[in-house]
Every structure is written in C-alpha cells, then in structure tokens.
Amino acid sequence: MNARLPERQASRALLIGSSRFSHEGLHDLPATVNNVRALADALTDPALGGLDPSGCRVLTDPTTPQQVGDAIDGVVNEALDTLLVYYSGHGMLNQRGELFLAVETTDPDPRRVHYFGVPMGWLRSALADSPARNRILILDCCFSGHATQAMSGTAPAVSGNLDIHGTYTLASAPAHETAVAPVGAQFTAFTGELLRTLRQGVPDGGELLTLGDIYPALTRALLASGMPRPQRLGTGMADHIALARNRAYRPATPSTVKPRTVSEPRGTTITPGVRSTNEQDPKVAAEFHAAMLDGYRRAKKELNYNAGNFIQMVQQVGGLEAARRLLRASSVSSGFTTLWEKGRLDLAVEAVVLQDRFAGLFSDEELDIARDRLAEYGYSPAQTS
CATH class of the missing domain: 3.40.50.1460 (Rossmann fold)
Incomplete structure (x- = not known):
C-alpha cells in the first residue's frame, strides 16, 4: 500500500x-x-x-x-x-x-x-x-x-x-x-x-x-x-x-549514493547490484521462509506479540517475497516499530535478511535498506550463519 x-x-x-x-x-x-x-x-x-x-x-x-x-x-x-x-x-x-x-x-x-x-x-x-x-x-x-x-x-x-x-x-x-x-x-x-x-x-x-x-x-x-x-x-x-x-525528504541522486562494500556469503560470489544464484536454490529459499516463520513464533512466545498481518503476507506470497515487499516500503512496518519498542530488533525481518546465509538472496540495495534501518534505530546485527 x-x-x-x-x-x-x-x-x-x-x-x-x-x-x-x-x-x-x-x-x-x-x-x-x-x-x-x-x-x-x-x-x-x-x-x-x-x-x-x-x-x-x-x-x-x-x-x-x-x-x-x-x-x-x-x-x-x-x-x-x-x-x-x-x-x-x-x-x-x-x-x-x-x-x-x-x-x-x-x-x-x-x-x-x-x-x-x-x-x-x-x-x-x-x-x-x-x-x-x-x-x-x-x-x-x-x-x-x-x-x-x-x-x-x-x-x-x-x-x-x-x-x-x-x-x-x-x-x-x-x-x-x-x-x-x-x-x-x-x-x-x-x-x-x-x-x-x-x-x-x-x-x-x-x-x-x-x-x-x-x-x-x-x-x-x-x-x-x-x-x-x-x-x-x-x-x-x-x-x-x-x-x-516530509520537509526533510531528499531524493537520492547518483552523487549522494554512497558505495558499500558487500561482505560475501560463504562460497558465493556476488556481483554488485545483481542477485546471487542462491535465489534459485530451493534449499536456501526454504530455509529463509522457515526463518521468517520462526521469527513470528518467537515474537508470539517470547513477547506475546501476534504479528497477524506479517504472517498472513508470508503465507500468501512466501517468506522471500514478503521480505522484499517490506524492504521496498517507504517506511518501517508497525511490526518493526513494535519489536523496536520491546528491544527485540533481532527478530526483525531486516536482521534475518542480513544473516550471512541469506544475504545472497537480496540485492545490494535491499541489503543497504535493511542495514540502514537497523542502524537508524540503534541496532547493529551480529553476523550469523
């Protein structure tokens, strides 16, 4: 929307x-x-x-x-x-x-x-x-x-x-x-x-x-x-x-886009701006989908937070497409805000996206968005596999 x-x-x-x-x-x-x-x-x-x-x-x-x-x-x-x-x-x-x-x-x-x-x-x-x-x-x-x-x-x-x-x-x-x-x-x-x-x-x-x-x-x-x-x-x-x-809005221009050094997932070669072949790997995509479901279950069990809109989206379009839609949104989701309020951005979609084993599923731009959002809210994800 x-x-x-x-x-x-x-x-x-x-x-x-x-x-x-x-x-x-x-x-x-x-x-x-x-x-x-x-x-x-x-x-x-x-x-x-x-x-x-x-x-x-x-x-x-x-x-x-x-x-x-x-x-x-x-x-x-x-x-x-x-x-x-x-x-x-x-x-x-x-x-x-x-x-x-x-x-x-x-x-x-x-x-x-x-x-x-x-x-x-x-x-x-x-x-x-x-x-x-x-x-x-x-x-x-x-x-x-x-x-x-x-x-x-x-x-x-x-x-x-x-x-x-x-x-x-x-x-x-x-x-x-x-x-x-x-x-x-x-x-x-x-x-x-x-x-x-x-x-x-x-x-x-x-x-x-x-x-x-x-x-x-x-x-x-x-x-x-x-x-x-x-x-x-x-x-x-x-x-x-x-x-x-938004009076503070500044559209991105080529001169203001900062280059980023991408850490490559193990055993994967990433060409800047191009998705890796992990996207075509059913096993990796399935693991990411499972990680999204696990994040939902943990938020519900550990925080008593039921992210109904999120789980509905994941079930309808799959974990990978759901993550991309959330990354493309112009602002953070209400679920992201709730996790930030509760001090648990480790469960946010952006933190899952930045895990080494999944980074190859996303473009450089998408990884930048995930990293910048977490940094803006004071969270620095640990690199995990």
Whole structure:
C-alpha cells in the first residue's frame, strides 16, 4: 500500500483544546490552546499538503461534554476520506479505570467524573461509525494510553472489538502515567514535538510523512528528553496514512549514493547490484521462509506479540517475497516499530535478511535498506550463519 495525503475536500479534522477548568482539583493548561491553533495551521498549510481550512475545526475551552459531543457529530459524517480527532487537556479515570476527557466544568472525583467528563466511548463510537476510509485519534492528556486499550476492544469496560481498516490511535502517555505540560512552555511536551516533526520532517524518511514515520521520531525525541513514552495502536495499514509532506525528504541522486562494500556469503560470489544464484536454490529459499516463520513464533512466545498481518503476507506470497515487499516500503512496518519498542530488533525481518546465509538472496540495495534501518534505530546485527 502506497502512502498518500488525505483528500482535501473529503477530509475533516476536529481539534479540541481544554485550557480552563472551574473545579479546584484541576489546574489550568494554557498551552493546550496554543496546541490546537498551531496544529490547525500545520494541518492546513498548503506547503505540507494540508487539509482544507474549512474542514479543520477548532474547539477551545468547551464548558460541557455536550459541546464536545455536538462538535464530534458535526464532523464524523462529513469525512469520507480521512477523519482526525485531537484532544489536549486533562485526562482522568473513574473508579472502574475508564478514561474521561475534561471540559471546563468537569469534576475530577473518580466517583463523579462520568457525570461531567467526556467518555472515551464517545470518541470510539464516532470513529467506528464514521464513513471515512481512514480515522485518526490523537490524545494529549494524562492516562491517554487507556485509549489504545479502548480502541482495541480489550479494556474491561468495552464490549466488542473495533476492527476498522485504517484506524490509528496515538496517545501522549502510557495508561497509568501523566502527560507533561512544562510550566511556561508554549506547547505541551507531546504536541510540541509533534508540531516540530510535522514542520521539519523526518530525515531519511519518504516523500510523505506517515504515521509510521511520525511515531518512532516522536518516541525517540521524547524519551531523549525524559518524557513519557507515547503509545500507539493501528489497524489495517494505518501506519501508511500520511499527514503531510516530509520537509526533510531528499531524493537520492547518483552523487549522494554512497558505495558499500558487500561482505560475501560463504562460497558465493556476488556481483554488485545483481542477485546471487542462491535465489534459485530451493534449499536456501526454504530455509529463509522457515526463518521468517520462526521469527513470528518467537515474537508470539517470547513477547506475546501476534504479528497477524506479517504472517498472513508470508503465507500468501512466501517468506522471500514478503521480505522484499517490506524492504521496498517507504517506511518501517508497525511490526518493526513494535519489536523496536520491546528491544527485540533481532527478530526483525531486516536482521534475518542480513544473516550471512541469506544475504545472497537480496540485492545490494535491499541489503543497504535493511542495514540502514537497523542502524537508524540503534541496532547493529551480529553476523550469523
């Protein structure tokens, strides 16, 4: 699936910023208003690809949950291509551990918040019922990681599953951690980094800035600053949804391509840029296919990670073709990102590709892609046979 920008006229965004709160248990968050206004500017910037300004709606300082409900209702059915809903403010949990979003009159008492806060179920239902092909939910609030649980249908209070092709949830903090809004800062920590990524782009990324590009860049930058780790959940091929053009994109030219010295697999002669005869060796190809299946099984057993899309691709087209498709993709897969988060890039397809016994199955360019991706994420594979 190729990344593409949202269709301007058929896409909608609702950006909600709650900065003022009347209850003494909630402090004001002035940066949230800056968040939504700057994010609206970035999303509608024609130079970035942007949404049509008429389709990007900003709601600041709603006083009641009903105002938020009305605003959601005003965009969900209009979006036919891409729907983006963003909230920045206070997040709080009720006694059952369910997430609620604060408005000006919200009472944060866990016993009363469900009367005065915006329930996560409203946003879940809105995205589930929208006719939009792609749906994106971004939450910048405390405990926002609960949203990824709710959107996956695994939270105890949620009945049924949300299995919508092209739905992506991005949260600023884990389920049981608070988000960060530095005192006196123009933006909150999470949205400030999101804005920087949208405006400056991701070096070595593709021409379009996809959610699959944005999430790792956000995570690395925020962790380096001591901030909470963002959370994400994607269904279908949601990682390929693009929000903007990548300003840091530089197309490769002959003068910028660096020559690489290829280490030859044992007993094999490789002509640069040409596949070795190992590709024609059924035994080597079968061994690679088995290694791909073994990586899937190990991830499931050791990490409790079920890479459903990956194993389906391997079963449909074979391990070798599946690896080539993943290498040719403009950004890393959601599975690669998950393995990176868990510190197990040794199980990534790129690490298997670079094993000595399989290197002859791939072109120099494909080997370069695998090596560069792993290096970008701080992993140096050991040469194994």
